[in-house]
Amino acid sequence: MEEWNFPPNYNKDYFPDPNSPYWFRARETMDPEKRDDLIVARIRDVMAYAYDHSPFYQRKWDEAGIKAKDIRTLADFEEVPVVTKQELRESQAKNPPFGDYLCCPESDIHHIHGTSGTTGRPTAFGISRRDWDTIANNHARIMWGMGLRPGDTVFVAAILSLYMGSWGALIGAERLGCKAFPFGAGAPGMTARAVTWLSMMKPAGLYSTPSYALRLAEVAREEGVDPKEFGIKVLFFSGEPGGSIPSIRDKIQDIYGAKVVDCGTMAELTPWMHASGSADTEGMLLWQDIVYTEVADPNTNRRVPYGEQGTPIYTHLERTSQPMIRMVSGDLTHWVMEDNPCGRTYPRLPKGIYGRIDDMFQIRGENVYPSAIAEVLEGLAGYGGEHRIIISRGGSMDELAVQAEFDQETANNGPDAVKALGERVEAELSRVLGVRARVVMVEPETFPRTDFKAQRVVDDRDLYQSLNQKRGG
Ligand code: 8LH
Incomplete structure (x- = not known):
């Protein structure tokens, strides 16, 4: 052999x-x-x-x-x-x-x-x-x-x-x-x-x-x-x-x-x-x-x-x-x-x-992977190339918010184009992930780019829980 x-x-x-x-x-x-x-x-x-x-x-x-x-x-x-x-x-x-x-x-x-x-x-x-x-x-x-x-x-x-x-x-x-x-x-x-x-x-x-x-x-x-x-x-x-x-x-x-x-x-x-x-x-x-x-x-x-x-x-x-x-x-x-x-x-x-399994998070019972969110965004015309995923706990349930950049062309087309893109992102994320994400569209080049592996998840849940514990909640 x-x-x-x-x-x-x-x-x-x-x-x-x-x-x-x-x-x-x-x-x-x-x-x-x-x-x-x-x-x-x-x-x-x-x-x-x-x-x-x-x-x-x-x-x-x-x-x-x-x-x-x-x-x-x-x-x-x-x-x-x-x-x-x-x-x-x-x-x-x-x-x-x-x-x-x-x-x-x-x-x-x-x-x-x-x-x-x-x-x-x-x-x-x-x-x-x-x-x-x-x-x-x-x-x-x-x-x-x-x-x-x-x-x-x-x-x-x-x-x-x-x-x-x-x-x-x-x-x-x-x-x-x-x-x-x-x-x-x-x-x-x-x-x-x-x-x-x-x-x-x-x-x-x-x-x-x-x-x-x-x-x-x-x-x-x-x-x-x-x-x-x-x-x-x-x-x-x-x-x-x-x-x-x-x-x-x-x-x-x-x-x-x-x-x-x-x-x-x-x-x-x-x-x-x-x-x-x-x-x-x-x-x-x-x-x-x-x-x-x-x-x-x-x-x-x-x-x-x-x-x-x-x-x-x-x-x-x-x-x-x-x-x-x-x-x-x-x-x-x-x-x-x-x-x-x-x-x-x-x-x-x-x-x-x-x-990584550790990177997966659960939103209202659905398993969500950061890579699935990237997949949706990269597939949409008008996406500006970077985003952040924010998981927080407002009430009793985890909430998902996505801040996504729009590109220069969308910016040139004015606020209505940005709004329409935001609605498309929200609809597509909800279709693919099975959960609703609050989407906030942000200016091109808002987020720093990486020379290495992307780190896009901001997990606010621990902060929320520690604040709650301090309050005795
Ligand atoms: C991947 C992938 C991939 C690694 N798709 N996730 O790939 C080069 C090696 C040296 C490397 O990245 O090793 P490192 O720094 O120990 O990281 C390992 C983790 O990186 C691995 O457990 C995966 O979570 C991720 N990874 N290649 C998706 N092609």
């Missing part, structure tokens, strides 16, 4: 037939049942390796009475306890800096990275030379599937410090034989400079968050440049919902005249592109031979049937420094198993990852 070994040891000189849409045809197109059998065997290898090298996994599995050799089916694997982010943080607090799930000697660590979160103890990633190469090979393979080819220029327009996303895109581009441009993002004036560099370099591929691609397009237009002039073929996005939300995806494809591919899971799971669309398949394919993904009931951590929704649980099949074995994401998605237009036989997330 095409370089499917554990521990992995990829041939750095390998390239597929230039006419093949697949990097590894057999691995990508095999009978899924046969793949599942191979995955079960690989899970045993990875578990035995992690048990031998990490007190963390020894403790966890001894307590659960589970041994690698007992895993004979994917259903058996569902008995293995999940790993949470909190456990990783605790392990690193007790065994600094990499935790007792580091499975290689510290002297093998080739790169240190870390989580980009701003609250609480960050998590450190210690990535061995072997894993660094494995990540690069996996990402090159998936980027080949997106249609990128050796010699293409790939422009990484995302923060290059504490964000694993940028590094994965960069090393994948390098392994693919591309001209990799680690441009970055986040410094003052950088977006305008990106416009200049994109016009000069005309990259085939651009990596960013979806929010930042929209921002970049706004700035390009302010600079008098049509984003189509960049000549981009593929925009590949990760980090937040957007790439699989039709109204957002189509808008960005239209602005740039390029194909959008959605990819990305979590920094801990790098190669995070293991959930990624391809040149011909929308949504996200689960490249199960790299990271085995279960979409599971968040209460039982057991797989839900195809067609249903749940939280992704991820298992590295190719990492050896900090392998994640049943790491629960806390995100929500739904999965299907259908024939994919690209011929790959992987399960798929047709609507991508909706967002």
Whole structure:
């Protein structure tokens, strides 16, 4: 089988037939049942390796009475306890800096990275030379599937410090034989400079968050440049919902005249592109031979049937420094198993990852996702590109308010046009979400834009409750 070994040891000189849409045809197109059998065997290898090298996994599995050799089916694997982010943080607090799930000697660590979160103890990633190469090979393979080819220029327009996303895109581009441009993002004036560099370099591929691609397009237009002039073929996005939300995806494809591919899971799971669309398949394919993904009931951590929704649980099949074995994401998605237009036989997330379960809120009994509100707004002509979602508790029930920008054209058409747009937004949100939202239309450019992942929810409920408690209410 095409370089499917554990521990992995990829041939750095390998390239597929230039006419093949697949990097590894057999691995990508095999009978899924046969793949599942191979995955079960690989899970045993990875578990035995992690048990031998990490007190963390020894403790966890001894307590659960589970041994690698007992895993004979994917259903058996569902008995293995999940790993949470909190456990990783605790392990690193007790065994600094990499935790007792580091499975290689510290002297093998080739790169240190870390989580980009701003609250609480960050998590450190210690990535061995072997894993660094494995990540690069996996990402090159998936980027080949997106249609990128050796010699293409790939422009990484995302923060290059504490964000694993940028590094994965960069090393994948390098392994693919591309001209990799680690441009970055986040410094003052950088977006305008990106416009200049994109016009000069005309990259085939651009990596960013979806929010930042929209921002970049706004700035390009302010600079008098049509984003189509960049000549981009593929925009590949990760980090937040957007790439699989039709109204957002189509808008960005239209602005740039390029194909959008959605990819990305979590920094801990790098190669995070293991959930990624391809040149011909929308949504996200689960490249199960790299990271085995279960979409599971968040209460039982057991797989839900195809067609249903749940939280992704991820298992590295190719990492050896900090392998994640049943790491629960806390995100929500739904999965299907259908024939994919690209011929790959992987399960798929047709609507991508909706967002974190924690980000979901309930308004009068309805579950509402911030990404669903973005989807509605992006689909309406006249929307100015940013919004805020405010959840408050006026009386006994939670209330939803949306502040949405109108665009310059609507502004030019006067107050009646703005009012009509507000009514359309309100009607559409109520139709799609099933709850009424109070909509306030605001001037173009009211809200700051992001260089990274959008943060749009303002939750006033705690404030309201604490005020109430102070009053003795
Ligand atoms: C997504 C998506 C997506 C991530 N659609 N939600 O993607 C690059 C990796 C490195 C990354 O973003 O990792 P990080 O910073 O640990 O964040 C993980 C979370 O980001 C993940 O749990 C999701 O909630 C979100 N996310 N890619 C929707 N394509």
